[in-house]
Structures are given as C-alpha cells and as structure tokens.
Amino acid sequence: MRNAVPSSVVPGQDAAGAAHWRSSLRTRIALWAGLINVVLLVLLVLATAWFARRMILDDARRDTHATAQEAAQRLDGALHVVTITTHGISDLVGSAQLSPDELIATLRAMVKATPGCAGGLLVLEPRERGDMPFARYVAAAGNDRDFIADGYPFRDQGWYQRTVASPGGWWSEPYINQTAGGVWMVTYNMPLREPGRGARTRGMVSLDLPLANLTDPVDSLAHLPGWRVSLVAPAGTLALDPEVGIERRETLDDYIARAGRSDLRQAAQAVRLRQPLQYAHADAVSGERRYTVVEPIGDSGWSLLVAQSYDLVTDRLAQALWLLVAIGALLALVCMLVVRRLAQHISQPVEGLSSAAARLACGDYDVPVPHVHRPDEVGQMARTLEHARGSIRQQLREIEDMTAARQKLESELSIAREIQQAMLPPGLVIDREHAHLEAYARLEPAKAVGGDFYCFIQTDPDCLWFAIGDVSDKGVPAALFMARTVTVLEVAASTHPSPERVLAEASKRLVQGNDACMFATVLCGRVDVRSGACVLASAGHDAPLLLHADGRHEMLSVPPGPPLGFEVGDAFPLWSGQLPAGATLLAWTDGITEAFDGDNRAFGPERIPEALLPGATARAQCEALIARVHAFTDPAPQSDDITALAIRRRLDGAPLSPEASPTQETAHADATVHPA
Structure with a gap:
C-alpha cells in the first residue's frame, strides 16, 4: 500500500531522496515517545512520592493516635476500677454503722475484689465522744497494720491532710512503698463523709496500685522501633519515660528544661490542661521528626504521651522510590525503541490519511479517501473518513432542505401570531x-x-x-x-x-x-x-x-x-x-x-x-x-x-377625550394591544 501515497509527501521511504533516519518521522516519534515517557516517569515519581508520603504519614498519624487512645483506655480501665471500689467503700462506711471487725472485713473484701490492688487504708474518726478512732491498713499479701495500735501519726501526714480537705478523690504521685517490699506504688485517696450536704469529714479511704500495673500494658509499645511512650502522673511526674527513670522522680517540665526539649512544651501545656493533643515536631536535640499524641487518661489526672518517628517511615519510602525510578527508566528506554519500530509501519499511510483529512477540512468533498481497502486500523480510519465524507455531503443537502423548511415554518408562525393578535x-x-x-x-x-x-x-x-x-x-x-x-x-x-x-x-x-x-x-x-x-x-x-x-x-x-x-x-x-x-x-x-x-x-x-x-x-x-x-x-x-x-x-x-360627546362610545387612540 505504500504506493498509495506519493513519495514526495511521505518522509522515511526507502526511495531516492528519502529523509535521513535521524530526521525521519519514526525517529521523531520514538524520541518524542521517549521524552514523554521520561516526563511521565518524573511526574509519576513525584506524584507517587507526594501521595505515598502523605498517605504513609497520615497512616502513621492515625496509627499513633489510635494506639494512644487504645492504651489510654486500657489504663483508664485499670484506674477506674480502683476509683469505683474506693467510692463504694466511702459510700458504704459513710452511711452505715459498722463495727471494727466489719470494717476490716469490708476493706479486705474490696482489696481482694480490685484487680491488681496491693492494699487499702481506712481511717474513721469517732462520730461521738467516747467512740474509738479506726485506722487500719489491709494488704493483699496479708501483712495488715493498725495505725492506732502502732501509734503512727497519720493525722500529721500530708496525704491525710490533703485528703480530708479535698472535695473528692485524687491520685498520688508514684512513691516507694516499703511496707509492700520497696515496690513503686500509686494510691487513690478518697475523703470519707457522712451523707448529706455540708456533712463533716470523718476520715478517708485509699487503695494502693503497683505502678507496674500501669506501665506494663504500654511497656511493649515503648520498645517498638521508632516509638516513644511516656506516662505522666497528675502532678507531672514522669512515671514512665525511655530517658528518665522513675527513681529520678522528675517532672515533665523539669525534663524539658534539663534536656533542652523545647519541642515538648506544647505537649506539657496539654498535660497541664488535661487536654488531648496531636502535633508533628522535630526533636530539639537530635532533629528527628516525630508525631506526638497526648491523651488524657479519663478524668484521673494521668496523661499518656505516644510518639512515632517519621524518619523510619520516610527512609523506607525513599528506597521504594529509587527502585521505581530505576525500573521506570529501563521501561522508558525499551518503550522508545519499540515505538520507533512501530512508527516505521504507521507513519507512511497515516500521512496519506492526513492529506485526505486536510482536503475535507478545506471543504473538498469530491476526492475519495485512500487506503480504504486496508484490513488494519489504518483502513478503518480511511473508511471512517470516507464515510464521514459521504455523510457530510448528505448532511449539507439535508441542511439546505431543513433551512428552507424552517424559514417556511417561521413565516407561518409569524402570520399565525399576527392573526392571533388581530383577534x-x-x-x-x-x-x-x-x-x-x-x-x-x-x-x-x-x-x-x-x-x-x-x-x-x-x-x-x-x-x-x-x-x-x-x-x-x-x-x-x-x-x-x-x-x-x-x-x-x-x-x-x-x-x-x-x-x-x-x-x-x-x-x-x-x-x-x-x-x-x-x-x-x-x-x-x-x-x-x-x-x-x-x-x-x-x-x-x-x-x-x-x-x-x-x-x-x-x-x-x-x-x-x-x-x-x-x-x-x-x-x-x-x-x-x-x-x-x-x-x-x-x-x-x-x-x-x-x-x-x-x-x-x-x-x-x-x-x-x-x-x-x-x-x-x-x-x-x-x-x-x-x-x-x-x-x-x-x-x-x-x-x-x-x-x-x-x-x-x-x-x-x-368625557375622557375632548372629541367624545357624553353619549358617544370611543376607543383611545393609544389603547391598543401590545403583545410581546
């Protein structure tokens, strides 16, 4: 079919005077295809990097937030059990007249019924003159202690004075409980008051919880690569932190000032206000990028800080992108060679179709389109153009007939309008x-x-x-x-x-x-x-x-x-x-x-x-x-x-008009109908 197109208009032919391969149409197609592939590859890599980075970082944020919420809910459950039990003891003792033995039995039952509880303290001041005070510590291990018999000055202790003056319960900071064998503990203290508004405080009740019961559920999370977990007590003490041991009894604000971690000031502010917080920041010391979530643990006053490193995530993303660039460059080279080969078979008949299309664009519908007998896609295009040429010729004739009919219809409608208005x-x-x-x-x-x-x-x-x-x-x-x-x-x-x-x-x-x-x-x-x-x-x-x-x-x-x-x-x-x-x-x-x-x-x-x-x-x-x-x-x-x-x-x-007599019927000269 090559002879269907004149050699003078088809570059790349093997005849005399053919263009050099470097300036041939198929070479230009191959070069342009290669350039487009390179541009598309660059755009693909950039778009993939942007999208993947955004998606991965969003996933990391959601993962960090969900993990922090889940851990905070677990800790809140552990703390909530203790607070519920303490409130139950307070309500029972404050509203009932119990003997010392019944008080001990009640306290022991509550300690055993509270998961992880190490012991409980019940202090009951005399209701009337002549009654004996009650101050008993019941340990889960069985080594009870009677503060009255031991002569322990519990009334002089700061925790007792704070509890009886407090309107509600409160959690202590972590401390070492020597009675329990040098174990780090936290205690929930609750004032004991009789029922009714304005009732006097008769004492207090408290339950001890080993600190390990709070740190163990999140300790495994703290050892994941790139993760950091901190547990902050109500007064700001770092109960769990990868850089600060509990024995230092250091607060979050003290750690920020000592370590120069100014990037954590926003988190410390959220901890003080008992508000949740999510934000991205860079470590002021190491420069590592992190995403930190501050999650209050219920209404206990405790807060959980969970942070995940961005650097580990972005490093894996960079490796995947470099692999994508290498594979894409190889595919672009192979595609350019294949396109050059295919262009050799396509360019010649396509130019013939282009010439025929140009004639149609110029309004020349009398010359038939070449290559209509080819069985391939070029032949389909040629037959399509030939069909379009015939359709255009037919439509031009139909348009002439429709124009004449429309003009006739518009004329008839105009006459009908005039007749209707005349009515x-x-x-x-x-x-x-x-x-x-x-x-x-x-x-x-x-x-x-x-x-x-x-x-x-x-x-x-x-x-x-x-x-x-x-x-x-x-x-x-x-x-x-x-x-x-x-x-x-x-x-x-x-x-x-x-x-x-x-x-x-x-x-x-x-x-x-x-x-x-x-x-x-x-x-x-x-x-x-x-x-x-x-x-x-x-x-x-x-x-x-x-x-x-x-x-x-x-x-x-x-x-x-x-x-x-x-x-x-x-x-x-x-x-x-x-x-x-x-x-x-x-x-x-x-x-x-x-x-x-x-x-x-x-x-x-x-x-x-x-x-x-x-x-x-x-x-x-x-x-x-x-x-x-x-x-x-x-x-x-x-x-x-x-x-x-x-x-x-x-x-x-x-009358309304000067020319009209009183009995004369007239029509205004301007009183005519003005249809739109």
Missing part, C-alpha cells in the same frame, strides 16, 4: 353621561403564539362583557384552542344574560370534539357603565382584585367553578357587587403569579398590590403590573404567557 380587541372607553368606563388588556405570549386570551363584548350600549382566560399548554395547540374558546364565549355572551350561563354554555360547547383533553380557565364578567353593577363567574381562574380610588385593595371572593373543556359543567357560582367610582377591577393569568426569577422564586399574588397605581388609567395599571413582573424575573426567560386586564370606572362632568 384580540383594543382597549375601550365608554362614555355614558357622567359615567366613564375604561377597558384595557395586554397579552405577551411566551412563544410566537400563545394560549392566553381576553375579550371585550358589548351586547347593549350600557353593558360591557369581558373575559380573561388561560389555555393549558403553550404554542400552536394552545392558540387554536384559545381561538375556539374566544369564539364560543362571544357567541354565548350574545345569547345569555348572566356570566354563569355563559360559562355553562361554553363548557358544553368546548367538551365537544376535545380529543386532546385541553382545557381553559376563564374569568367572565359583566359591568353596567351607568350604575357600576358588576357580576362575575369563574371557571377555575384566579379571583380578581378591586383597587379603590383611595388606594385600598381587596381580593374579590369569586367562587371558582370547573375549568372549561374537561367535562360539561353548570356549577359556576355568581359573584355580584358594585364597581365604585374611581375603582379599578384588575384580573390576570397565572403567567404573572407563576413568573419565576433566577433563584426559582415565584412572583406570587402577594406582589401584585405593590405594582398598583391608584388613580391611574386601565392601560397604565396593566403596563405597570407587567413591567413589575419583568423587573422581578430579569434575567430569567419568560416561561409562560402573561396577560393583565383592567376595568376602571369613574364619574365626572366631562
């Missing part, structure tokens, strides 16, 4: 001696033609019929049903004296042949020019509004009947009332109340009174209302037909 009457002014009646309406369809309508009908000189309605749906079907509805209403108004009978007759006529199940809501009314008597009936339409001359407005309670077109109906309740002098009757379609702004908020009937203009003409009322609707919805497009109708009556001594 709508202009505004009227009827003068009868001192009575003047203005009637005006304005319709703006959402499409070329719409389904809203209105009409003004005079069956006698002193009576004006009017109607406003809204047909379901929009466009051409609604316009046809609208024309039929207007015709039926005009015929019915000329033969029936009351609006409810007009609607009943129209309901019967519009059901006939309504296979499309379209319907219309209609407000129909009649007003007497001289007396102002007004009757209204509604076929599912919104009730109108009456604007008085002094600016007051009210919604007329016109009971709605069924819409016209669904089924024959004759239940159209009649509203009767008076149109006072200077008042305006205003009606509208749902294109006004359901006009939505850009935030999908409806105009609603509550905003209609804001657009009213007391004393204005019927035309001014309609135009002001529609202008307010457009200002509210801008820049949202109009979604439905908009129609407003106004009937205004006034009494004076002159």
Whole structure:
C-alpha cells in the first residue's frame, strides 16, 4: 500500500531522496515517545512520592493516635476500677454503722475484689465522744497494720491532710512503698463523709496500685522501633519515660528544661490542661521528626504521651522510590525503541490519511479517501473518513432542505401570531353621561403564539362583557384552542344574560370534539357603565382584585367553578357587587403569579398590590403590573404567557377625550394591544 501515497509527501521511504533516519518521522516519534515517557516517569515519581508520603504519614498519624487512645483506655480501665471500689467503700462506711471487725472485713473484701490492688487504708474518726478512732491498713499479701495500735501519726501526714480537705478523690504521685517490699506504688485517696450536704469529714479511704500495673500494658509499645511512650502522673511526674527513670522522680517540665526539649512544651501545656493533643515536631536535640499524641487518661489526672518517628517511615519510602525510578527508566528506554519500530509501519499511510483529512477540512468533498481497502486500523480510519465524507455531503443537502423548511415554518408562525393578535380587541372607553368606563388588556405570549386570551363584548350600549382566560399548554395547540374558546364565549355572551350561563354554555360547547383533553380557565364578567353593577363567574381562574380610588385593595371572593373543556359543567357560582367610582377591577393569568426569577422564586399574588397605581388609567395599571413582573424575573426567560386586564370606572362632568360627546362610545387612540 505504500504506493498509495506519493513519495514526495511521505518522509522515511526507502526511495531516492528519502529523509535521513535521524530526521525521519519514526525517529521523531520514538524520541518524542521517549521524552514523554521520561516526563511521565518524573511526574509519576513525584506524584507517587507526594501521595505515598502523605498517605504513609497520615497512616502513621492515625496509627499513633489510635494506639494512644487504645492504651489510654486500657489504663483508664485499670484506674477506674480502683476509683469505683474506693467510692463504694466511702459510700458504704459513710452511711452505715459498722463495727471494727466489719470494717476490716469490708476493706479486705474490696482489696481482694480490685484487680491488681496491693492494699487499702481506712481511717474513721469517732462520730461521738467516747467512740474509738479506726485506722487500719489491709494488704493483699496479708501483712495488715493498725495505725492506732502502732501509734503512727497519720493525722500529721500530708496525704491525710490533703485528703480530708479535698472535695473528692485524687491520685498520688508514684512513691516507694516499703511496707509492700520497696515496690513503686500509686494510691487513690478518697475523703470519707457522712451523707448529706455540708456533712463533716470523718476520715478517708485509699487503695494502693503497683505502678507496674500501669506501665506494663504500654511497656511493649515503648520498645517498638521508632516509638516513644511516656506516662505522666497528675502532678507531672514522669512515671514512665525511655530517658528518665522513675527513681529520678522528675517532672515533665523539669525534663524539658534539663534536656533542652523545647519541642515538648506544647505537649506539657496539654498535660497541664488535661487536654488531648496531636502535633508533628522535630526533636530539639537530635532533629528527628516525630508525631506526638497526648491523651488524657479519663478524668484521673494521668496523661499518656505516644510518639512515632517519621524518619523510619520516610527512609523506607525513599528506597521504594529509587527502585521505581530505576525500573521506570529501563521501561522508558525499551518503550522508545519499540515505538520507533512501530512508527516505521504507521507513519507512511497515516500521512496519506492526513492529506485526505486536510482536503475535507478545506471543504473538498469530491476526492475519495485512500487506503480504504486496508484490513488494519489504518483502513478503518480511511473508511471512517470516507464515510464521514459521504455523510457530510448528505448532511449539507439535508441542511439546505431543513433551512428552507424552517424559514417556511417561521413565516407561518409569524402570520399565525399576527392573526392571533388581530383577534384580540383594543382597549375601550365608554362614555355614558357622567359615567366613564375604561377597558384595557395586554397579552405577551411566551412563544410566537400563545394560549392566553381576553375579550371585550358589548351586547347593549350600557353593558360591557369581558373575559380573561388561560389555555393549558403553550404554542400552536394552545392558540387554536384559545381561538375556539374566544369564539364560543362571544357567541354565548350574545345569547345569555348572566356570566354563569355563559360559562355553562361554553363548557358544553368546548367538551365537544376535545380529543386532546385541553382545557381553559376563564374569568367572565359583566359591568353596567351607568350604575357600576358588576357580576362575575369563574371557571377555575384566579379571583380578581378591586383597587379603590383611595388606594385600598381587596381580593374579590369569586367562587371558582370547573375549568372549561374537561367535562360539561353548570356549577359556576355568581359573584355580584358594585364597581365604585374611581375603582379599578384588575384580573390576570397565572403567567404573572407563576413568573419565576433566577433563584426559582415565584412572583406570587402577594406582589401584585405593590405594582398598583391608584388613580391611574386601565392601560397604565396593566403596563405597570407587567413591567413589575419583568423587573422581578430579569434575567430569567419568560416561561409562560402573561396577560393583565383592567376595568376602571369613574364619574365626572366631562368625557375622557375632548372629541367624545357624553353619549358617544370611543376607543383611545393609544389603547391598543401590545403583545410581546
């Protein structure tokens, strides 16, 4: 297939004048492929390093936090058992009258029931004069001690004085218990008070817990590579630390000052405030990066510090990245060689397809595409281009036909719009001696033609019929049903004296042949020019509004009947009332109340009174209302037909226009319909 493309346009051919291999297309493809692979490799390594480092460090943080929480919960469980037991002894002894033997038995039972407890002390001062004090230490190993018999001055001890003055229990700092054989202990001390508010303190109760019971559960964690665990007593003593032995009895603040560990000041602050803390920092002495978690152990006052080294994690990450770089570089070299080989077989026919595509881009659809008979992907591309060439030619012909048809449709719609607008009457002014009646309406369809309508009908000189309605749906079907509805209403108004009978007759006529199940809501009314008597009936339409001359407005309670077109109906309740002098009757379609702004908020009937203009003409009322609707919805497009109708009556001594006589019926020169 090589002869399908002229040799003058295909570089890399073996014919005379072929380009050197260093400047051939396949070599350039291979070099670019290699460069892209190198760039992708670099990006991959950087992205992998960033993502892996972030993921690994996040995992390390979560692991450290979870480990610290789990260890703190275990320690809190061990301490909580002791505090619960101590509170139980305090409540029992404070509320019961027990003999010394019963006190000893109770204390011994509590010591045995508390896991890990080394012993307990109960001090009970006399309740009344003549009673004997009680001060007994019961050891789990059995070597009890009677402080009263031994003459031990326990009342002079700081731990006793602090306990009886304390409002609640407290944990001691670690200390060596010689009675237990030189074992490091911690003690929970609880004042013993009688029940009731303001009761006096009668003594104390305390339980001893070996320090090993707190350090052993976290000691294995402290020996993991890169991990550091510290246990801080309520007063700040380091009960467990890899660098500070318990025998030093050194506090966390003292260790920070002595060792120059300023990076731990934030942790020390959290310990003092009994608040949890997580933060990353660098060792102020060694420079090692760590992530430290401070976790308070319940409400005991103890705190746990767990830290994990970042350096061990990042070192393993660096080794994996270097291995990835080496493998990626080798793959990039192999890929470049393979791509160069493949480019030799692809470049020649591809250039032929490129030339054919260029001709298509220039609008030349008469020259066939080469290589359409190849069985490989190049042939598929060639056949695709050839199919596209034929499709474009066919579509160009179809576009010409569619353009002509669209122009014809637009012309027909324009004519239909003009016909529909011609069906709508202009505004009227009827003068009868001192009575003047203005009637005006304005319709703006959402499409070329719409389904809203209105009409003004005079069956006698002193009576004006009017109607406003809204047909379901929009466009051409609604316009046809609208024309039929207007015709039926005009015929019915000329033969029936009351609006409810007009609607009943129209309901019967519009059901006939309504296979499309379209319907219309209609407000129909009649007003007497001289007396102002007004009757209204509604076929599912919104009730109108009456604007008085002094600016007051009210919604007329016109009971709605069924819409016209669904089924024959004759239940159209009649509203009767008076149109006072200077008042305006205003009606509208749902294109006004359901006009939505850009935030999908409806105009609603509550905003209609804001657009009213007391004393204005019927035309001014309609135009002001529609202008307010457009200002509210801008820049949202109009979604439905908009129609407003106004009937205004006034009494004076002159007609509305200088040329009109008192009995003359005239139409304003500017009272015309302005559809959108």
